[in-house]
Amino acid sequence: MRVYILLAYLTAGLVSTAVHATPVARAATGSGKSYTGWDCCKPACAWAKNLNKGITGQPQVCDINNHALPTSRALAASSGCDTGGAGTAFLCDTYAPLPVPDDSDNNNALGFAVGFAATDCCRCFELTWTSGAARGRRMTVQTINVGVVGEGDANVTAADFVILTPGGGVGPNEAGCRNQYGTSWGRQYGGVAGAAQCGDLPQNLQDGCNWRWNWAGGDVNGWGITYRQVRCPQALVDVSGCSA
Numbered sequence: 709m710r711v712y713i714l715l716a717y718l719t720a721g722l723v724s725t726a727v728h729a730t731p732v733a734r735a736a737t738g739s740g741k742s743y744t745g746w747d748c749c750k751p752a753c754a755w756a757k758n759l760n761k762g763i764t765g766q767p768q769v770c771d772i773n774n775h776a777l778p779t780s781r782a783l784a785a786s787s788g789c790d791t792g793g794a795g796t797a798f799l800c801d802t803y804a805p806l807p808v809p810d811d812s813d814n815n816n817a818l819g820f821a822v823g824f825a826a827t828d829c830c831r832c833f834e835l836t837w838t839s840g841a842a843r844g845r846r847m848t849v850q851t852i853n854v855g856v857v858g859e860g861d862a863n864v865t866a867a868d869f870v871i872l873t874p875g876g877g878v879g880p881n882e883a884g885c886r887n888q889y890g891t892s893w894g895r896q897y898g899g900v901a902g903a904a905q906c907g908d909l910p911q912n913l914q915d916g917c918n919w920r921w922n923w924a925g926g927d928v929n930g931w932g933i934t935y936r937q938v939r940c941p942q943a944l945v946d947v948s949g950c951s952a
Contacts, residue, residue: 729834729848729938736937740867742835743929744876744899744920745822746913748884749789750797752854753829753950756783763830765950767852770800772888774912779949789884798888802947803852803872804916805923815845817923818943822870823851830952832940835869839932841925847871850944855879861897869935871928873920874913875900893917898929 752758754767769782777785777797785797805819821833828851835847849871857866860880864870870879877899878885878892885892893908894900899917900908906917920928940951 729832729846729936729941732937732939736833737935738867739838739932739934740865740869741863742837742840742931742933743861743864743868743870743897744873744927745870745879746799746872746874746876746885746899746916747789747878747881748799748888749881750785750787750795751799751803751852752826753852754782754797758826758829758854759783760827760829760952763950763952765830765945765948767830768800768802768947768949769797771796772798774798774801776800787884788887789881790887791883793883793887795887798884799872800947801874801912801916804874804913805847805871805919806943814923817845817847817919818941819847819849819919820852820872820944820948821849822853822855822872824855824857824866824868826854829854830940830948830950832938832944832951833869833935834938835933835935837924837931837933840928840930842923842928842931845924848938848941848944850940850948852948852950863930869933871920873899873916873928875906875909875917876920898927901927 786795788795788798803820808816832850875893903921945951
């Protein structure tokens with residue numbers, strides 16, 4: 709059994725029996741591209757100012773050792789991306805991507821993403837690849853982070869999704885992974901360039917790094933996608949602690 713399938717059973721107890729996402733009324737739809745990122749920072753949706761009306765709960769954040777912070781402390785905790793190194797809130801390792809374990813066709817995955825509108829916090833979207841090695845495959849992601857168009861990779865637009873992937877590139881926030889793990893990995897944008905480099909990551913992040921090479925079949929960055937807003941699978945809500 710390959711490592712990336714085994715991961716789905718071992719990480720956070722995620723088990724999903726549904727491989728087809730349920731659209732919401734007046735669902736947002738569109739097309740764009742997929743990218744990867746993992747900056748180790750406190751997710752933007754975990755700040756009180758981004759917890760918009762209609763959100764239940766709040767995104768989980770972790771301490772430097774990947775232990776969940778109590779919700780009473782999480783909103784006010786400073787980000788691990790603070791350049792001075794004094795931040796106490798980091799991206800939990802449980803936000804790494806997961807294939808759906810009981811999907812016999814191995815065509816569906818679960819994960820978390822960076823969107824480009826604060827109103828998307830804790831919402832879920834089904835992505836379907838239209839190009840690249842994953843063409844025809846689907847991934848349901850929950851947006852727990854918010855990016856700023858023009859701040860970082862010039863290729864990324866407001867219609868795109870950055871899938872949270874260990875070793876996926878730290879983007880404009882270079883301090884977070886250095887503060888948490890002492891280093892970062894691969895290209896600033898795009899991260900590691902192949903599965904072999906996933907072995908350079910800490911053990912707890914290696915399976916999540918291997919996801920794109922083993923399940924998606926390649927780099928993932930710049931591949932075409934379509935998206936539609938869907939109801940959040942309970943498996944994602946159980947990890948993030950929020951829904952919208």
